[in-house]
Amino acid sequence: MFKKVLTLLSFTLCVACNVETPPQTEAVSKAKPPPQETTGLDTGQGQLEKTLIHNAKIYTMDAGFSTADAILFDSSGRIHNVGGEQAMLEAFPDAMKIDLRGKTIIPGLIDSHAHLYGLALSLSQAQLRGTSSKEEVIQRLREKEQHLSDGDWLLGRGWDQNDWEIKEFPSRSDLDSAFPERPVWLRRIDGHAGWANSAALAMTDQDLSGDWQPQGGHIYRDSAGKASGVLIDAAMGLVEKAVPDISPDLLRASLDLALQQLISLGLTGVHDMGVDRSVIELYQQQIKAGKFPARVYAFTDGAGDTLDWLCKNGAIKDESGRLNMRAVKLYIDGAMGSRGAALLADYSDDAGNGGLLFMPVEDLETKVDKAMACGFQVGIHAIGDRGNRVTLDALESSMQRFPDNPGRHRVEHAQTLTDTDLPRFSELAIIAAMQPTHATSDMYWVEERLGPERVIYAYAWRSLLDSGARLALGSDFPVEQVNPMLGIHAAVTRQDTKGWPPGGWYPQEALSREEAVRGFTLDAAYSGFMEKSVGSLESGKRADFIVLDQNIFEIEAAEIAGVKVLQTWLDGELVYSYP
Numbered sequence: 001m002f003k004k005v006l007t008l009l010s011f012t013l014c015v016a017c018n019v020e021t022p023p024q025t026e027a028v029s030k031a032k033p034p035p036q037e038t039t040g041l042d043t044g045q046g047q048l049e050k051t052l053i054h055n056a057k058i059y060t061m062d063a064g065f066s067t068a069d070a071i072l073f074d075s076s077g078r079i080h081n082v083g084g085e086q087a088m089l090e091a092f093p094d095a096m097k098i099d100l101r102g103k104t105i106i107p108g109l110i111d112s113h114a115h116l117y118g119l120a121l122s123l124s125q126a127q128l129r130g131t132s133s134k135e136e137v138i139q140r141l142r143e144k145e146q147h148l149s150d151g152d153w154l155l156g157r158g159w160d161q162n163d164w165e166i167k168e169f170p171s172r173s174d175l176d177s178a179f180p181e182r183p184v185w186l187r188r189i190d191g192h193a194g195w196a197n198s199a200a201l202a203m204t205d206q207d208l209s210g211d212w213q214p215q216g217g218h219i220y221r222d223s224a225g226k227a228s229g230v231l232i233d234a235a236m237g238l239v240e241k242a243v244p245d246i247s248p249d250l251l252r253a254s255l256d257l258a259l260q261q262l263i264s265l266g267l268t269g270v271h272d273m274g275v276d277r278s279v280i281e282l283y284q285q286q287i288k289a290g291k292f293p294a295r296v297y298a299f300t301d302g303a304g305d306t307l308d309w310l311c312k313n314g315a316i317k318d319e320s321g322r323l324n325m326r327a328v329k330l331y332i333d334g335a336m337g338s339r340g341a342a343l344l345a346d347y348s349d350d351a352g353n354g355g356l357l358f359m360p361v362e363d364l365e366t367k368v369d370k371a372m373a374c375g376f377q378v379g380i381h382a383i384g385d386r387g388n389r390v391t392l393d394a395l396e397s398s399m400q401r402f403p404d405n406p407g408r409h410r411v412e413h414a415q416t417l418t419d420t421d422l423p424r425f426s427e428l429a430i431i432a433a434m435q436p437t438h439a440t441s442d443m444y445w446v447e448e449r450l451g452p453e454r455v456i457y458a459y460a461w462r463s464l465l466d467s468g469a470r471l472a473l474g475s476d477f478p479v480e481q482v483n484p485m486l487g488i489h490a491a492v493t494r495q496d497t498k499g500w501p502p503g504g505w506y507p508q509e510a511l512s513r514e515e516a517v518r519g520f521t522l523d524a525a526y527s528g529f530m531e532k533s534v535g536s537l538e539s540g541k542r543a544d545f546i547v548l549d550q551n552i553f554e555i556e557a558a559e560i561a562g563v564k565v566l567q568t569w570l571d572g573e574l575v576y577s578y579p
Helices: 002-015 085-091 116-123 134-145 172-176 234-240 248-264 277-288 305-313 361-373 385-401 424-428 436-442 446-455 461-466 484-493 513-519 522-526 557-562
Strands: 050-054 057-059 070-074 079-083 096-099 104-107 109-114 154-159 184-188 193-196 217-221 227-233 267-275 295-301 323-331 377-382 410-413 431-434 471-473 545-548 565-570 573-577
Touching: 050 085, 070 085, 079 085, 109 431, 109 471, 109 522, 116 248, 116 267, 134 154, 134 172, 134 184, 172 193, 172 227, 184 234, 193 234, 217 234, 227 234, 248 267, 248 277, 248 565, 248 573, 267 277, 267 522, 277 295, 277 305, 277 323, 295 305, 305 323, 305 361, 323 361, 361 377, 361 385, 377 385, 385 410, 385 424, 431 461, 436 484, 461 471, 471 513, 471 522, 484 513, 484 557, 513 522
Parallel strands: 050 096, 057 104, 109 267, 154 184, 267 295, 295 323, 323 377, 377 410, 410 431, 431 471
Antiparallel strands: 050 070, 070 079, 104 545, 184 193, 193 227, 217 227, 545 565, 565 573
16 A cells, blocks of 8 residues: 555656656665775765764854864764864774765755645645646646546645736636546645635535635635635635545655655755644654654644643653744735735735735734743744734734743744834844745736835845844745755845846845855754754754755856755764765
């Protein structure tokens, strides 16, 4: 059964031509062999008590942005020294030595806002990212359907009407002709809209026709008042309640693939946004089984049952160092692509629509207070300028009521601000958790949504950093691609991988390479209360680092997106090696 599941997942990845399929992972035993000198990138069959990697260009990403030639760590996974090659070779003659032949080392990268569990689920579904038309969506769905059993739902994720020639939302009729009986449910690329056929809509336990709308959501309807097939934000739950659960075998296999993808791309850590108790228990099972080669800093899925459980039992700090949970994820608005982000004024391309607040302001304040009373960090999804203002107000108010809370609260995305709200991040010591590739994905159409006056305060990384705010960078995968090199490239160039637009999109908001990498390392670690153990290569910290095929700080900026990871080390163990 498990092999059958893996075969299905391999097919899923193959038909999604733009989904990154990780190369085969090579694990290294932790047995201690006799001392040996190895060359190149071959570490032999194991490790001695101490391992010395030398002849490398090491960027420690410490506060002083220091560099080194050699790094020494032991079998417990802790770094002993980072320094000059010759001195360390002389000081530690008995260590197993690895000559890296001038390759570049940086700390393991940390994605400060992503959805690991969501990535696992998406790998079990039809991959729709990059489709250029409804017809191409249908084609991929037909290929996926060949591997389903009678009665299975046809699920998928990744469509984006902004990539189609006709940039309008699709309808149920587009799916009905191809799938008249099988329920079809397709989540938009941002996860804030869903597209259903008539069979799926018929599975809901509520009549979707009429003129009513759910709080924090929107049902698109046709001229007859019937649901057209597209549901926004909170309205999506009306269909998703009917979607059957994924099988345990398929879920574990999908999680394995997701984790392998992470480490093949240099991610040793991820902040998993909005998971429940069952997901945490799955992660703990996989950690215990030795099948979890990454660190997760998890946020609860709101202020409900999972937060109650944590408040009662205390924060999670797994002894393996692979799982921590002491934070709460809340939402105040939707996404820009589906016009669900809450704006202070109407969308420039949709008069009368100012987006959606997911809940009354008073309810948000109540949820924030509940999290802060338990001593937890709060991260609030806010995309629109109204969503960000409401979020900043709620955090500021609650921080005054709970002055003993450890802080480091975050605005997730902080995507569209105003000139008066931007400096509040620094003033309130609120972290801006931002995703550079959102800008380079949205830049083709977002100015139509916001207009020229508002767009200058969108994706404003440089302005926030210069104001004194701290940035934690990520990708929001599977909304965007997992590869963090794409995020670093976007932060530095404000261009897509084809070099458009020349000079960069609003290039005054670009970051330096050091700032961009720091956002994926030390500052990401800080935003998860982990800066004392990971995020930089310093004595006493965990030996989490990656080896690159090019020097990310010296190559042309346009080449950053193509940098490959040759090795990934976690706790001083080689968990991935390029074939």
